[in-house]
Amino acid sequence: MSINGWFPLSLAASVTPGSSTGAVLQGQDIVLWRDASGAPHAWEDRCPHRGMKLSFGFVRGDHIACLYHGWEYGADGQCRSIPAHPKLEVPKTICATTYGIAESGGLLWAGLGEHGEAPDLPAADPVRSVQIEAPINAVLAALPTAFGATGLSLDGPLAMLDTEWGRLAIGLHELGPQRTALHLTRRLDPEDEDSTPARIALARAATRLRDQVEAATHHAAAVPGTPQQGETA
Amino acid sequence: MSQPLLYDYALDADCYGIRLAAGCLGIELALRSVDVHPGQEQLSPAMLALNPQGRLPVLTDGALTLTQTLSILLYLAESYAPDHPLMPQDALTGARMLDWMSLAAATLAPCAQARACAMMNAPGTLTQLRRDARRALRLFDDHMALQGLRGEGFLAGPEATLADLMLFPAFALTRDYGLDHDAFPALALWARRVRRLPGFHTMPGVPDYH
Numbered sequence A: 001m002s003i004n005g006w007f008p009l010s011l012a013a014s015v016t017p018g019s020s021t022g023a024v025l026q027g028q029d030i031v032l033w034r035d036a037s038g039a040p041h042a043w044e045d046r047c048p049h050r051g052m053k054l055s056f057g058f059v060r061g062d063h064i065a066c067l068y069h070g071w072e073y074g075a076d077g078q079c080r081s082i083p084a085h086p087k088l089e090v091p092k093t094i095c096a097t098t099y100g101i102a103e104s105g106g107l108l109w110a111g112l113g114e115h116g117e118a119p120d121l122p123a124a125d126p127v128r129s130v131q132i133e134a135p136i137n138a139v140l141a142a143l144p145t146a147f148g149a150t151g152l153s154l155d156g157p158l159a160m161l162d163t164e165w166g167r168l169a170i171g172l173h174e175l176g177p178q179r180t181a182l183h184l185t186r187r188l189d190p191e192d193e194d195s196t197p198a199r200i201a202l203a204r205a206a207t208r209l210r211d212q213v214e215a216a217t218h219h220a221a222a223v224p225g226t227p228q229q230g231e232t233a
Numbered sequence B: 001m002s003q004p005l006l007y008d009y010a011l012d013a014d015c016y017g018i019r020l021a022a023g024c025l026g027i028e029l030a031l032r033s034v035d036v037h038p039g040q041e042q043l044s045p046a047m048l049a050l051n052p053q054g055r056l057p058v059l060t061d062g063a064l065t066l067t068q069t070l071s072i073l074l075y076l077a078e079s080y081a082p083d084h085p086l087m088p089q090d091a092l093t094g095a096r097m098l099d100w101m102s103l104a105a106a107t108l109a110p111c112a113q114a115r116a117c118a119m120m121n122a123p124g125t126l127t128q129l130r131r132d133a134r135r136a137l138r139l140f141d142d143h144m145a146l147q148g149l150r151g152e153g154f155l156a157g158p159e160a161t162l163a164d165l166m167l168f169p170a171f172a173l174t175r176d177y178g179l180d181h182d183a184f185p186a187l188a189l190w191a192r193r194v195r196r197l198p199g200f201h202t203m204p205g206v207p208d209y210h
């Protein structure tokens, strides 16, 4: 299956300089990492050597190193160093698969396939990310009530809600058929003195939403005759 | 002064938590290695005499024998490093620390069970145990997400306490049973802070990359 477009995979603030994290998108493993200078990268989460997840590795300067045998890759995906063969001029063919990357609206976006222009969004503060064991449609249906919003507008994988705690911009992230992540941001508001109380209220509402959607989904799954979907743990 | 003795198994998450806390507190533990796998030595008559539950950790110090991570951590800190910054000096932070330590003691058993099931074929259904472990760790991720918004980097406040060291092994070892850290972004940020504490060290399964 090929995926095309830009996908929000994390809050920008969740990936700090010099760190890496895994992110699953519709079943595909992606590694997000920031080099020491703070520049973000999105690659296939697979070391070209033996297939170890690069997200288990660690960042050194502007390289990411695989945890397994220590092969290091530069920002362009090219392998730069193989510790077992320190003198070797590493062949150009050893290269990790790289994706488009954008940091916009407080989110990190990966561009896959024919992805076109990167999103260009207004600045926003991070709230939190939640992972929900439920299909994305069940999560979407519950969003307006959970945040006391009258309606929801969708712009691709970005859901916008006007709430009593301000303007919520949520990155929708489908990990698989039964698992959805929400990356919640709150648009900056010139009226704000301190957005912390509003963001705490939104974070709590997101946690409640997760618990309610999961309870409803698992209740439905437990009813005999309801088709049981794949294992999600 | 006597020296506390930890009956230790290198791959046990609780034993690691105690070694980790002792290292950060600057306490030298005597270690007596117990062959849990494959030897099942924790079930030997000598070990059962120390701890009838047949499990680690066990810490002895003179006439004292302790078998719970929470009481071992508090005993070590109060007896050997009472003024250490990991031991809060104000009642409020101290109460919060104890609350999070009690919650860790009460809820994190599925993490150890899932790991034993995946690594040592211990009984249980891995998918169910993994789900239970995810649920347990989520309580802590929810809390750390709020702490981050408050500008506080650790469980009990802006500074690290014993509670953070007690939680660290359970979080750091989830990949041993196929639970990735992307489900807990707030804990992942927190773990990077724990790794920077003076005296921090790792165990097998917890990558050492700093």
Ligand code: FES
Binding pocket: A047, A048, A049, A050, A051, A052, A066, A067, A068, A069, A070, A071
């Ligand atoms: S699998 Fe990555 S270096 Fe060997």
